[in-house]
Amino acid sequence: MTTINIICVDDQREVLSAVVRDLAPLASYFNIEECESAGECEELLDELDANGERVALIISDHVMPVKTGVQLLTDLANEPRFRSIRKILLTGLATHADTIKAVNQAHIDHYLEKAWDGAELLQISKQLLTEFVVEQGLDYQDYLSVLDAPTLYKLIQ
């Protein structure tokens, strides 16, 4: 079974921990990584890519020093190596313009507002991971217990 990573990006440690806690049910099948800045995330992506590991999902905050979340996700959308990664923007402070950019240029898959509902974040993550597994031609049977069944039914008929 290939290692599949989920990366959470937020400059606030406590937010990161909360996100990781919400995603805990996925931890036995996916490797969950934490990054405190966009730069750290990009470095990690490069490293994982060089090791032949897959990244299925990035959950990113928007307002961060140096580089914003929307800018990070836009760059990833334009990078062929990382185009298949699913993207969730998790923010409370994005302006209208940021949000438009996130949809049109970063092609985010989901927008979640802070404070978020843990169960909802987990459910959306499961759906996006299911899409990733099927789209990448991985054997869905290996991950069956953490995938979203209704999404799977639609994708494999």
Place this chain on the structure above:
Amino acid sequence: MKTYSKYLLPILAPLIILLMPLSWFPIDQLTIAEQRIIALFVLAALCWVLEPIPIYATSVLIIVLELLLVSDKGLWFTKIPSPDLGTLLSYKDIMATFSSPIIMLFLGGFFLAMAATKYRLDVNLARVLLKPFGQQPKFVMLGLMVITATFSMFMSNTATTAMMLAILTPVLAVFAKDDLGKVGFALAIPVAANVGGIGTPIGTPPNAIALKYLVGDNLITFGEWMAFGVPFVIILLFISWLLLSYLFPAETDKINLEIKGRFLKTPQAIIVYVTFTLTILLWLMGGIHGMNAYVVALIPVAIFSVTKIITKEDLKKISWDVLWLVSGGIALGLGLEKTGLAANAVAAIPFGEFSPLVIIAGASLLCLLMANFMSHTATANLLMPIVAALGMSMHSLLPYGGQVALILCVTFAASLGMSLPISTPPNALAHASGHINTQQMAKVGVSIGIIGLLMTFAMVYVLQLIGFI
């Protein structure tokens, strides 16, 4: 240690067999070629049971190892003349297993199913067929089962299950939390898909593997198979429905299944409808038109390619893994048969002393047991060549229908293994819905497995009474 043994056993056991002196085997005049086939068979069995590698990869491995070790164009040291060498296989025959008529039959089936899905014939048919069953939960369940079974006769059981579960999901969501009916509905789909596969030669790969051994006097045509397969499916489906609605009665009094969409009326969609109907009719007509089922299967392949209904991109989505899995089984059977091993091994074991009924019941039960824990196709791949050789050599079987009776019992048993989430992909998908627990699935699966097996024996008995086999 346990994780390592999964990889070590399939490597070590065949190696030990290869290195053993011929005289250690309890088979008289065993040849080196036969010894190599035994090693390959053990390798295949261990790989299919333990699954250290994907099951189709095992098939490919068998074919390549046969080419290297027991073919007339294999590695130089495997062909050194010796009185014990035995018969080597023609490399062309081994390679031809990739395009055996059985594979072509399945390819035709895949094209039909793909075109039907692409032009939404399946979903639209489901909508129309479901209407007469009304809104009472019990009858909606029957409707869903009938449709699932019918589709799985021509489409893959897995694809049918996914489609029907997708239709069912919004309905399951409105059930009360502790309504047992949810369990019944979620189980009805995989059960119907597994049972439905029995109905036609292309319904599920084990059927096609059986056809490979039903040749000459024992030939069973597509139409003949359906003539006993479909009634069998109808009865078993009805029993399963009674069982499910008794065990898991729904508290809701009304169910509204909504399937959106309309029949496509584009010229291409009409070509799909016509070709689908035509192919099935030609299959059912048997030999009247001079074509056998394998030749007929290639007609939709040509039509859909020419009309671009199946495009270059669609071609890539064909389940080559299923085709290769079956090819490996055919290659294994070829090796067992052509080296003479199958006949020799069967002669070495005093099966003649057993009652033929014990053989039929024993082989079917073994198959049913294996099919519950591993892939149905892999089970059939392993058992069918042995069962066919056994059936051929055991003359005491003749009053009970001979080789055909034995092969049919084992084939049907392979499809009846459905008591665990790991038994079949449809079971795994339904289990993933979160509405069923393993115990409930086991209760239903074991009951249907045993009832189905008893029905199979009864069916074979009837077929023998009317002189069909």
